[in-house]
Amino acid sequence: MTMAGNLRKVTGLGGVVGLRGVGGLRGVARLARRRPRVDLSHPARSPLGSSVVNCVTYREGSRVPVGGDLVRTVELVRKSGHGFVWLGLHEPTNAEFAGIADLFDLHPLAVEDAVEAHQRPKVERYGETLFAVFKTVCYVEHEQLTATSEVVDTGEIMVFVGPDFVITVRHGRHGSLGPLREELESDPGQLAKGPSAVLHAVADHVIDDYLDVVDAVQGDIDQVETDVFAENGARADPGRIYQLKRELLELKRAVVPLSRPLQDLATRPMRVVDPEIQAYFRDVSDHLLRATEQIAAFDELLNSILQAHLAQVTVAQNEDMRKITAWAAIVAVPTMICGVYGMNFAHMPELHWKYGYGMAIGLITLACLSLYRGFRRNGWL
8 A cells, every 4th residue: 555545545444533623633633732631641531532652753952843633744744854853642442543544554454453452562564664562560559568559560562653643552450652753842852863763762661671670579568578587577478478479470471572582672783763763772681680680689689579489488397396296205204104093903002001102193293393394405396
């Protein structure tokens, strides 16, 4: 399908992005001119009534006013051969994304991944378009870690990068790109490098969040470690350790698979990635390696903490069994003596002696005290 055919198809779709009473993409552009730009961070939806968060055109690293609707804007950018369009979406539906996919000639498989979400971190090429998937993470604050506490919350950011456009699709209640956009706009020299500069900024933003979450999780691990090695550590709840391991696994699924895609972005020549940007991707890859190593170290540490806790439980159980055994041995002495004297024999030692009863009680007491002293000396009681 030609570029002009794509533009004509989108123009004729009417309600292509699923806006009722607004008039499709042209209505979005008109409302965008009338309304101030807002940050659509969690959990609000777009004030435009759809998944469209923002649509901005950049030329030579600076924002330029949007003239006309989205279709007209894309036409102008492509005719001039300079600048690019950055379109931001939040959890779009198939109907909302269909016209945009036709306008930018996006591959159906990438579109399906962007709409359905729950994808593994990856970078794929479809013709002249690069499709990247990043898992976003957020540390969930909690007063006290329990066996059911949520520690890590995950979302996704998909990025379509073409020669003259960037489309970011965000899923989840966190990971807003509003502050990132403002930061990029404050550095026109970097933004002038084109759409790949936005891709690098998104990757750097996501991985910086990884490092922040890793540092926060370390606090929970330190607390669990302190509790386990406390004086009554054997009574610590092992469910908290398992919960941390589950949450750490969630974080690991977000971080570890991204290593290979970032290596490709940093080393393999790609048409839509500026060669100068590849050096920045190498720096991002180093940050990711740090996060990966810390997660692996945390996993090993949690295994050691769990094993130490189980060893403490075993030692405590052995101590309890020794105490039970010692008291059982002490109780066995009077039981034996009383059992002997309870037998119906005519000839028993000191049976008819006036002080025989007191002698038996004294013998029992002396034997029990001797056993108690011996067990105490050996650390059984």
